[in-house]
Amino acid sequence: MVDPETIRIELLSPPAYEAAVPGLAELLVDVVEGGASVNFLAGLDETTAADWWLDRVAAVTDGTISPFVAVDGDRLIGSVLLIRSRAPNSPHRAEIAKVLVHRSARRRGIARALMTTVETAARAEGRWLLVLDTETGSAADSFYRSMGWQEVGTVPSFAMLTDGTLAPATYFWKDIR
Numbered sequence: 288m289v290d291p292e293t294i295r296i297e298l299l300s301p302p303a304y305e306a307a308v309p310g311l312a313e314l315l316v317d318v319v320e321g322g323a324s325v326n327f328l329a330g331l332d333e334t335t336a337a338d339w340w341l342d343r344v345a346a347v348t349d350g351t352i353s354p355f356v357a358v359d360g361d362r363l364i365g366s367v368l369l370i371r372s373r374a375p376n377s378p379h380r381a382e383i384a385k386v387l388v389h390r391s392a393r394r395r396g397i398a399r400a401l402m403t404t405v406e407t408a409a410r411a412e413g414r415w416l417l418v419l420d421t422e423t424g425s426a427a428d429s430f431y432r433s434m435g436w437q438e439v440g441t442v443p444s445f446a447m448l449t450d451g452t453l454a455p456a457t458y459f460w461k462d463i464r
Contacts, residue, residue: 288396295358296404301348305341307356310363312336314387321390322449324422329449346370355405357388357397364392367401369409381409383419386427402434406463415464422448423455436461 299307315336319327327336346352351373357365370382383405388397409417421427423441432438436459445456 289357289400290395293359294364294395294397294400296400297356297358298408299347299354299356301344304347304354305344307354307363308337308340309333311340311354311356311366314363314366314389315339315385317389317391318387319449323387323427324425324446324448324454325385325387326446327449328447328451343368353405353408355401355408357392357401359392364389365397365401367405369405369414371414377416379414380416380418381414383417386419398430399434406461410463415462417461417463418458420445420456420458422446423457428457431459434461 297303312333313336315325315327316331316333318325319329319331326339343352343354347354351371353369353371355367355369356363365388367386368384370384372378372380372382383402386398386401388401406417409415418439419431419436421431439458439460441455441457443455444453446454448454
């Protein structure tokens with residue numbers, strides 16, 4: 288499980304987020320190379336991955352996105368994003384995204400620690416209805432179910448896997464009040 292002596296879960300400030308982009312890019316490339324369906328196809332390079340993270344700087348700066356990371360020593364090994372709804376009718380809602388754990392750091396409770404942290408942060412600010420989506424039947428699908436997330440439904444042929452094959456996605460919600 289997560290060793291608090293070596294692994295820290297941190298909320299990144301906007302400047303710390305920008306400084307972390309190289310590590311976030313390396314993390315994203317690693318999980319895609321491992322076959323995770325997280326918006327990218329096989330062959331993702333670190334420049335493209337870094338650009339994806341950099342495209343979110345303004346949303347991190349304005350508070351729409353809160354980036355949390357897992358750090359082992361000085362190495363970034365995990366991430367999760369809390370993305371707040373900015374619609375006037377949904378101040379209680381947020382999306383969870385980019386729950387990533389480096390392949391070399393899996394099976395140590397890091398994803399669970401990241402999810403617990405982001406859920407606690409959301410609840411503390413009154414964001415009690417959370418949503419996310421993931422590849423149907425994946426390890427992530429099972430993980431979210433084990434964390435008490437409820438299935439909304441499945442969309443067939445929603446996105447391509449890293450090899451270009453179309454696959455379904457399952458949408459989940461969780462009330463954390």
